[in-house]
Amino acid sequence: MYFDVAMPLTLFIVTIVAMFIGRRVEGKLKTTFEEREFSVRDAVLLVAVISVAVSVIVFIPQMAIMVMFLFSYSMLLFIFTYIFSDFRRAKAQLFSLIFLFVSLIAAAFSLFVFGANEIGMYSALIFFGFAGFTFLALVYEEGRAIAGERWHLAVLPPTLFVFLYMFFGQTWIWFPYLLNLYGIIFAVLIIAYLGSLFTWRTTLIFVGLLTVVDIILVLITGSMVSAATHISELRLPIMISLPTIPITAADWGMLYMSLGLGDFFFAGLIGIQTMKKFGKKTAIMSIIAMCISFFFFEAYLLNYRLRAFPGTLMIILGWLPILVWQTIRHKTVEENVQTKIRSF
Numbered sequence: 001m002y003f004d005v006a007m008p009l010t011l012f013i014v015t016i017v018a019m020f021i022g023r024r025v026e027g028k029l030k031t032t033f034e035e036r037e038f039s040v041r042d043a044v045l046l047v048a049v050i051s052v053a054v055s056v057i058v059f060i061p062q063m064a065i066m067v068m069f070l071f072s073y074s075m076l077l078f079i080f081t082y083i084f085s086d087f088r089r090a091k092a093q094l095f096s097l098i099f100l101f102v103s104l105i106a107a108a109f110s111l112f113v114f115g116a117n118e119i120g121m122y123s124a125l126i127f128f129g130f131a132g133f134t135f136l137a138l139v140y141e142e143g144r145a146i147a148g149e150r151w152h153l154a155v156l157p158p159t160l161f162v163f164l165y166m167f168f169g170q171t172w173i174w175f176p177y178l179l180n181l182y183g184i185i186f187a188v189l190i191i192a193y194l195g196s197l198f199t200w201r202t203t204l205i206f207v208g209l210l211t212v213v214d215i216i217l218v219l220i221t222g223s224m225v226s227a228a229t230h231i232s233e234l235r236l237p238i239m240i241s242l243p244t245i246p247i248t249a250a251d252w253g254m255l256y257m258s259l260g261l262g263d264f265f266f267a268g269l270i271g272i273q274t275m276k277k278f279g280k281k282t283a284i285m286s287i288i289a290m291c292i293s294f295f296f297f298e299a300y301l302l303n304y305r306l307r308a309f310p311g312t313l314m315i316i317l318g319w320l321p322i323l324v325w326q327t328i329r330h331k332t333v334e335e336n337v338q339t340k341i342r343s344f
Helices: 006-032 040-059 062-083 089-114 118-143 156-168 173-195 200-220 223-232 261-278 280-304 311-343
Strands: 239-243 256-260
Touching: 006 173, 006 239, 006 256, 006 261, 006 280, 040 200, 040 223, 062 156, 062 173, 062 223, 089 118, 089 156, 118 156, 156 173, 173 239, 173 261, 200 223, 200 261, 200 311, 223 256, 239 261, 256 261, 261 280, 261 311, 280 311
Parallel strands: none
Antiparallel strands: 239 256
């Protein structure tokens, strides 16, 4: 019997981390977005946009897709960094110092991977230039007296991401290491970013509709599989791909299992809203249940060699029993309280 613990464990860790980070940053995000929340119409429209985008993306040239995703990811990194860049000077200097070291390491790797040819020298020069900019940001922080957000720090994460993708996107450094690292980062940021805009009601509508759409796009039309294949050739961080643990051998080598960032967002949104509705303990229980459900479905896929299955369905079937149990429990508690009030 084949099974895998790597992807369910990753789903658990990413969802838990995103849930608690989302809880910590929600206040500031709501203030930034002026307390805006998704309405029912917005939730339905979002599902419709997702379904249309998945259906037509195979007809879009890969270069256009690459530019669109790089821009979207870069803006996400910039916005998050800028919003939370009003930290103390010591932390700002440490932040700049980290990017300085990473850029120097990337420059060294450029010469190591590409050698002393034109590509290697050009790549190293770009990263050395980026290191120079981070050094200037580090020096600037020493004499900076004005408090508030810092644009010069906000540009560091997206710039490094684009440079790493440009020069290492087709190398072993990018896949699977940097690809999965950025996949996890973007999964957490997307959950925290969009999770604050949903309410309990809009969440129920969104996850219900998205599950139905996902079933149709994966099992009936196959559009989701075609879209994932079309985009995955670009090695963009749209999914997290991990080798199975224990290792499963395939004809082409080690078998990897992949899960899209949309499925991570799906699980993270459920976790955040469950915590708001029923508390932290129930949210953790629901995440554990979702990961257990995902584990058994994934084992089924491995043993029967199925190519794809709706990730949202795998996740939501673990959450529904916890939801039903907590709903009945809260309803019973409320009825008992009302009965006691009447008795007085």
